[in-house]
Amino acid sequence: MEETILDEAPLLELRAISKSFPGVRALTNMCLTVRRGTVHVICGENGAGKSTLVKIINGLNQPDEGEIRINGEKVVIPNPIVARSYKISMIFQELNYIPEMTVQEALFLGVEPVNRFGKIDWKTIRARAAALLAEEGLSYDPTTKLKDLSVSDIQMLEILKAVSQDASIIIMDEPTSAITTKEVDRLFAKIAELKARGAAIIYISHRLGEIFRIADDISVMRDGMLVETRPAKDFNIDTVIQLMVGRSIDNVFPPRVACEIGPTVLDVQDLSDGAKFAGVDFHLRTGEIVGFSGLMGAGRTEVVRALFGLDPYTAGTVRVHGLDVRIKTVKDSIDLNIAMLSEDRRRYGLVPVRSIKENIGLASLEKFIRGGYLHRDQERQMISSICDRMRVKAPNLETSVDALSGGNQQKVVFAKWMLRDPDILILDEPTRGIDVGAKYEIYKIIFELAAEGKAILIISSELPEILGICDRVYVMSKGRITGELGKDEFDQERVMKYATMGTVH
Amino acid sequence: MTTKDTTSRQGASSQTGWIRAGWSSVSSQYSIYLILVVMVVVSSLLSPAFLSVANFSNISRQISITTILAFGETLLIIGGMLDLSCGSVMALSGLLAVLVYKQTGVGVLAMGAGVATGVLCNYINGIAVTVFRTPPFIATLAMLTSAQGAALLLTSGQPVYQLGDFVVWGQGAVLGIPTPDLFVIGITVVTWYILNHSRLGRYIYAIGGNQEAARASGIAIDRIKLQAYLVNGAFVGLAGVLYMSRVNAGLPAAGVGFELDALTSSIIGGVSFSGGIGTAVGTLAGAFIVGFLGNIMNLLGIQSYVQQVIKGAIIVMAVAYDIFSKSRRTRKILGGVQQ
Numbered sequence: 001m002e003e004t005i006l007d008e009a010p011l012l013e014l015r016a017i018s019k020s021f022p023g024v025r026a027l028t029n030m031c032l033t034v035r036r037g038t039v040h041v042i043c044g045e046n047g048a049g050k051s052t053l054v055k056i057i058n059g060l061n062q063p064d065e066g067e068i069r070i071n072g073e074k075v076v077i078p079n080p081i082v083a084r085s086y087k088i089s090m091i092f093q094e095l096n097y098i099p100e101m102t103v104q105e106a107l108f109l110g111v112e113p114v115n116r117f118g119k120i121d122w123k124t125i126r127a128r129a130a131a132l133l134a135e136e137g138l139s140y141d142p143t144t145k146l147k148d149l150s151v152s153d154i155q156m157l158e159i160l161k162a163v164s165q166d167a168s169i170i171i172m173d174e175p176t177s178a179i180t181t182k183e184v185d186r187l188f189a190k191i192a193e194l195k196a197r198g199a200a201i202i203y204i205s206h207r208l209g210e211i212f213r214i215a216d217d218i219s220v221m222r223d224g225m226l227v228e229t230r231p232a233k234d235f236n237i238d239t240v241i242q243l244m245v246g247r248s249i250d251n252v253f254p255p256r257v258a259c260e261i262g263p264t265v266l267d268v269q270d271l272s273d274g275a276k277f278a279g280v281d282f283h284l285r286t287g288e289i290v291g292f293s294g295l296m297g298a299g300r301t302e303v304v305r306a307l308f309g310l311d312p313y314t315a316g317t318v319r320v321h322g323l324d325v326r327i328k329t330v331k332d333s334i335d336l337n338i339a340m341l342s343e344d345r346r347r348y349g350l351v352p353v354r355s356i357k358e359n360i361g362l363a364s365l366e367k368f369i370r371g372g373y374l375h376r377d378q379e380r381q382m383i384s385s386i387c388d389r390m391r392v393k394a395p396n397l398e399t400s401v402d403a404l405s406g407g408n409q410q411k412v413v414f415a416k417w418m419l420r421d422p423d424i425l426i427l428d429e430p431t432r433g434i435d436v437g438a439k440y441e442i443y444k445i446i447f448e449l450a451a452e453g454k455a456i457l458i459i460s461s462e463l464p465e466i467l468g469i470c471d472r473v474y475v476m477s478k479g480r481i482t483g484e485l486g487k488d489e490f491d492q493e494r495v496m497k498y499a500t501m502g503t504v505h
Numbered sequence: 506m507t508t509k510d511t512t513s514r515q516g517a518s519s520q521t522g523w524i525r526a527g528w529s530s531v532s533s534q535y536s537i538y539l540i541l542v543v544m545v546v547v548s549s550l551l552s553p554a555f556l557s558v559a560n561f562s563n564i565s566r567q568i569s570i571t572t573i574l575a576f577g578e579t580l581l582i583i584g585g586m587l588d589l590s591c592g593s594v595m596a597l598s599g600l601l602a603v604l605v606y607k608q609t610g611v612g613v614l615a616m617g618a619g620v621a622t623g624v625l626c627n628y629i630n631g632i633a634v635t636v637f638r639t640p641p642f643i644a645t646l647a648m649l650t651s652a653q654g655a656a657l658l659l660t661s662g663q664p665v666y667q668l669g670d671f672v673v674w675g676q677g678a679v680l681g682i683p684t685p686d687l688f689v690i691g692i693t694v695v696t697w698y699i700l701n702h703s704r705l706g707r708y709i710y711a712i713g714g715n716q717e718a719a720r721a722s723g724i725a726i727d728r729i730k731l732q733a734y735l736v737n738g739a740f741v742g743l744a745g746v747l748y749m750s751r752v753n754a755g756l757p758a759a760g761v762g763f764e765l766d767a768l769t770s771s772i773i774g775g776v777s778f779s780g781g782i783g784t785a786v787g788t789l790a791g792a793f794i795v796g797f798l799g800n801i802m803n804l805l806g807i808q809s810y811v812q813q814v815i816k817g818a819i820i821v822m823a824v825a826y827d828i829f830s831k832s833r834r835t836r837k838i839l840g841g842v843q844q
Contacts, residue, residue, distance in 0.1 A: 310721060334723040348721040351714035353781040362711055363722040365704045374702040416722070 009072025011036045011200045012057070012169055017066035019052055019224075026052040027224045030066070034169070034217075039191060039201045041211045041232070043240055044221035045462060050204050053221070054171045057202070058090040059083040070169075084110070089167030091158045091175055099147035104129035106146055107161050132164050159187060163194065170194065171202045176210065188214055208237045208500060220244055241496045253468040254444045259451040261471065262286035264322075266338075266424050266455060268307065271316030276302040277479035280316070284424060284455040289446065291470035292459040294499045299479035300459045301343055304426045308340040309333045310348075320424070334363065336424075339417035341410075343428040343459070349413040350401050357383050357397040359412055364419045382419065390415040391441055407438025414445060425449060428459045443469055463492050477501045536826075537775050537790050544797050552804040560800065562683065566751075568796035569685035570595070572789065573744040574767035575774070576696040577737035579788045582771055583700070584709040584733050585716065585780035586634060586641040590626065590648035591741045592763035596756065597656040598622040599745030603755030604659065606671045615671060616746050623742025624735055626652055631734030635727035649764070656757040665755030675750030685747050689789075692740060697785035699736065709733055714781025769816070770795050773823045 012034040019027040027049045034040045044050050055061040057068070059077035067074050070086050077083050080090070097106065107129050113121045129142035138156065146154060155175065162170050176184050191201055191214055205211050211218070215232035220243040227243045264283050272278040277299035284290055292300045306313040309330040318325050320336045327333045333340075342348035351359055360383050361368070368379040383397055390411045394404060401412055410430065417425065427446070431439045446469060450456055460466045466473055467490045475483040475498035483498035485491075549556035574591045581587050602619030606612065626648060633644035677684045700706040708729045711719040720726055749755050774791020776783030798819065802812045 308721075329725075330721060330723040331725065340721070342721060347715070348717050351711045351718050351781060353714045353777075354710055358707060358710065362707065362719070362724070365707055369702070369704050369707075372703060 008036070009069070010034060011071060012202075013069040013072075014053075014057070015067050015069065017053070017056060017063045017068075019056060019061060019063050025224055027056075027063070030221075030224070030226055032219060032226070033229070034200045034202060036200055037195050037198045038216035039195060039203050039214045040217045040219065041203045041205065041215040042219050042221060043205070043208070043211070043244055045244055048221040048244075049224035050221055051173060052224075054090065054173055054202060054204065057083070057169070058088060058171060081110075084165070087166065087168040088171070089162035089165055089169070090171040090173070091155075091162055092173055097146050097154055099145065101146050102143050103133070103140060103146065103149075103157065104142035106157060107132065107142075107164060109161075111165060128164075132160060136160055156183060156186075159190060163190065168199050169202065170199060171204075173204045175203070176205065176207060184210065208240055212237070238493065241493055252440070252464070254440060254447060256469075257447045257451040259287045259453070261288045262453065265320065266457075267319040267322075269317045269319075271303065271306065271313055271318070273302060273306050273311065274314040277306075277476075280476075280479075280481055282474050282481065282484075284457055286423075286453045286455050287450050288472065289450050289456045289458060289470050291466040291473040292457065292476060293463065293466045293473055293495050294461075294476035296461060298476040298499065300476050301428055302479075303476075304340060304428055304457065304459060307333070308338060308426060310340075334420065337420070337422045338424045338426065339363075339420060339422035340426040341413050341417065341428060341430055343432060345410055345413050349416075350409060352402045353400060355398045355400055356387070356392065356394055356404075356412055359401050360386060360415045360419060363416055367419070383415075386415045386419050390418060390445060405438070407441070410438070410442060411445075414442075418449075422454065424455045424457070426457045426459075429461065430458065431460070431462070431465065439465075463495055467492065467495070475499050537773070537787055537794070541790050541794055541797075544794060544801075548797060548801040548804075551801060554804055555801060562686075564793075564796045564800050565686050565689070566683055567799075568770075568792050569683075569689045570744050570748045570751075571763055571766040571770060571795075572689050572792040573692050573740050573747070574763060575770035575788050575792050576692050576785065577740040578764075578767045578771045579696060579774070579776050579783050579785065580699065580709060580733050581641070581737055582768075582776050582778060583713045583780060583783045584730060585713040586730060586733065587645065587768070588627070588630065588734070588737055588741075589642065589645040589764050590630065590652055591737070591744075591767055592760035592765075593649050593653040593656065594623055594626045594738075594741050594760075595745040595748060595763060596758070596760035597626065597652045597659075597745070598742040599747075599749035599759070600656050600659055600665070600755045600757050602742075602746045603665050603668060603671065603749050606668065607665065610669070612671060612673065616674065616743075619746035620739050620742035623740070623745060624738035627734040627738025627741065628731070630738075631731035634734070635730050653758075660755065660757050662757055664757070666753075668750070668753055668755070672750050672753050675747045676753070685751065688743065688747060692743070693785055693789050696788070700783075700785055705729065705732055705736075710781055712780075766795065769820055772820060778824070 010033045012032075014030060014032040017027055017030040018025075030049070030053060032040070032042075032053070042050050042053070052061060056063050057077070059079045059082055062078065068077060069075065075086060077086065077088075083090075101109070104125050108125050113124050115121055126142055133140065133142060136156075138153075138160075140149065140153065146157075149157070159172075159175065175187060191203075194201060203211070203214065212232060212235075217229060218232050218235050218240065219229040220227040220240060222244060262285055264285050266284040268280065268282050271280040280299075280303050282290070292303070294300050302311065305311045307318065307327065309327045309332050312328070318327060320338070325332070325336060327336070346352065351362070357379070361379060367382060368375045380397065387394075387397070392404075392411045392415060393408055401409055404412065430446070431442055446456060446458070458466065458470060471487055473485045473490065473495065474481050475485070475495055477499055478501075482501040483495075485494065545556070554560060574595065577591060578588060598619040601622045602615040605618040606615035609615070630641075630645050630648050633639040633647075634641050637644075639647075673684065675685055679687060698706075700709070708719065708724050711722065711724060712726055712729060716726060745760075748759065752759075770792035771783065771788050772778065772791070773794050774783070774788035776788060776791075795816070798816065799812065802815065807815075
């Protein structure tokens with residue numbers, strides 16, 4: 001039996017895949033072998049390249065180098081339609097669905113049976129959809145609209161769809177992030193069934209606790225490269241964590257500029273938004289760099305968005321410089337000398353079609369437009385000096401920010417807020433999607449700002465980054481702060497333990 | 506470490522990318538003025554009557570109304586909005602101004618009433634868009650219908666004649682320059698000033714370019730949008746007064762389709778419907794291109810129905826060119842970075 005399997009070529013094989021995006025190297029020389037009838041789990045930190053990898057398999061991204069083999073034959077997958085013809089099916093982490101579509105339409109989207117005139121055969125669709133739902137024990141009607149279903153219902157539907165299309169390679173990107181424990185059990189039963197049928201499942205998850213229940217093979221990725229592939233029985237949670245985060249930190253961080261930590265400037269008590277986070281306590285002091293660590297979806301971004309006035313909070317006290325304040329709008333927090341760099345700089349940080357000058361000036365126009373008059377000289381002088389300080393590399397200030405690399409775009413967002421000279425600076429994933437060189441410069445800027453006495457709060461999903469630059473770290477899990485570590489207690493595995501608190505069974 | 510080398514090399518390669526991107530942005534930025542010049546040259550070759558002071562003053566007077574409306578549209582479209590109601594609000598404003606003049610005989614009062622009407626209607630537009638979150642397309646479409654109805658209601662659909670000295674607004678001249686032209690020059694300067702020298706302008710660009718980023722920069726989105734509508738309203742009201750004065754009648758059914766000419770001028774003038782891009786001078790050039798086009802087709806004796814078809818084709822070509830040059834630019838920039 002063992003021998004016949006060895007004779008056969010693996011169902012899916014990726015050889016030396018590399019992929020770059022402007023300013024980012026997402027995958028380098030990535031290899032992956034997925035065997036028939038197995039679950040292959042891929043682990044890695046955020047930004048390790050997992051999503052890019054599965055997008056290449058599904059034809060959403062094209063590799064720059066390397067080849068894909070299915071059943072030993074070299075294939076090119078230019079788009080998801082071709083991927084489907086190779087019986088590859090993907091369940092996305094973020095659900096993209098059309099709210100007005102019915103269950104049966106969603107199940108047969110793109111594979112609608114038609115008669116010879118091209119008319120969709122609704123009768124067959126309805127019958128088959130009803131049969132599928134009944135088979136899975138799902139109670140809703142095939143004509144229910146997706147907007148009337150819960151997120152977990154839709155997630156199950158996606159899985160059902162992949163199954164119904166007779167896929168032989170099924171990619172699941174964080175399939176359990178939105179479903180309940182009971183549904184996880186049902187999903188795992190389904191996966192077992194698919195395995196028995198000979199399908200292969202590529203399974204991406206952060207939930208280290210659950211992957212060992214289903215994994216046959218585990219591959220750990222880091223920085224767009226494969227660290228190690230082994231049968232699951234040769235791993236345990238600790239070894240996986242070690243491989244995920246274990247990189248040498250030498251030369252990645254600039255030397256820390258010496259500075260004194262002063263009095264508390266921001267004190268947050270019992271902050272809740274009634275949904276995504278609750279009972280959050282933390283404080284910041286001048287000259288201090290404090291980290292928020294945790295897994296994706298732990299509620300870190302939601303906390304700082306509420307603090308910055310982008311989303312409302314329902315309970316809790318916020319004290320800035322010892323005074324009780326109530327932040328309702330971004331203007332409120334700007335007036336309190338708080339600034340925030342969002343995790344999604346293209347969405348919340350930049351106006352891409354406008355120039356560097358306009359982007360940087362946007363939050364501080366009162367500095368050079370007074371009494372309805374624009375003081376051009378002052379504007380140019382202020383903006384070019386802040387650009388020099390932030391080391392923005394651009395031919396001139398009129399360059400559209402579209403034309404800049406990710407690192408330079410991030411420096412433009414930094415410059416925008418630095419022009420206001422804030423006391424409290426919130427940085428949400430400040431180095432996401434930025435190459436190593438630019439990261440180094442961003443760290444340097446952060447250290448300089450701390451040395452000037454600013455209080456800095458950093459959210460980062462990269463553990464080495466948090467541990468490399470922070471003075472103190474809070475760890476969040478499921479909307480709560482589960483741990484606080486001083487510099488002398490820094491330890492990657494410890495942070496990971498706090499971060500997975502409540503998620504490990 | 507090698508970190509430093511990598512950065513400097515990247516800097517050098519993207520430098521060439523920038524130069525190329527820079528050139529293509531210059532060529533696409535000024536292409537509209539190039540088209541304007543080519544049009545003048547070609548038109549004067551096609552018809553000897555084209556290149557004369559009389560004809561040019563004729564064109565500028567003809568396009569003055571839609572040009573002023575186009576400046577309002579420019580502010581709104583840059584900010585990610587639009588106004589479909591400007592034609593009928595213009596008619597309502599002009600008609601009210603005429604009625605006020607008939608009652609009082611005071612020209613300035615009439616002008617004030619016209620502008621106030623435009624501002625009021627657009628205050629309603631702005632409130633519908635910002636408070637009630639109605640999409641601008643629908644809010645201003647509703648205003649188009651209502652304002653049209655209101656104008657017809659005012660005079661039971663009857664035109665008002667014998668306007669006396671009211672005509673100086675649209676038919677007078679100062680130092681030999683027709684008053685509508687003076688107003689166009691004035692509104693061009695006002696629009697240019699708003700877009701380039703005021704916070705309102707910077708905020709409008711930011712909101713149209715990326716509303717979420719504007720909000721995260723502390724900009725009061727709704728207030729700025731409302732202000733843009735109010736400025737548009739003042740322009741529309743002014744245009745109404747000039748129009749009724751020029752035709753020497755209060756015409757309740759006037760202004761039909763003017764919004765389309767205004768939108769055409771803005772789009773041909775380089776205002777991007779995706780928001781965040783556009784200039785006052787560009788819109789002025791766009792209005793002249795539309796004016797020249799109509800004029801030369803008239804001079805050549807092309808039938809007016811045919812003219813409409815040609816105008817439509819030109820809008821599509823202008824927008825297609827805009828999108829084509831934008832995507833080409835993006836590709837070049839990305840190519841430069843990836844090298």
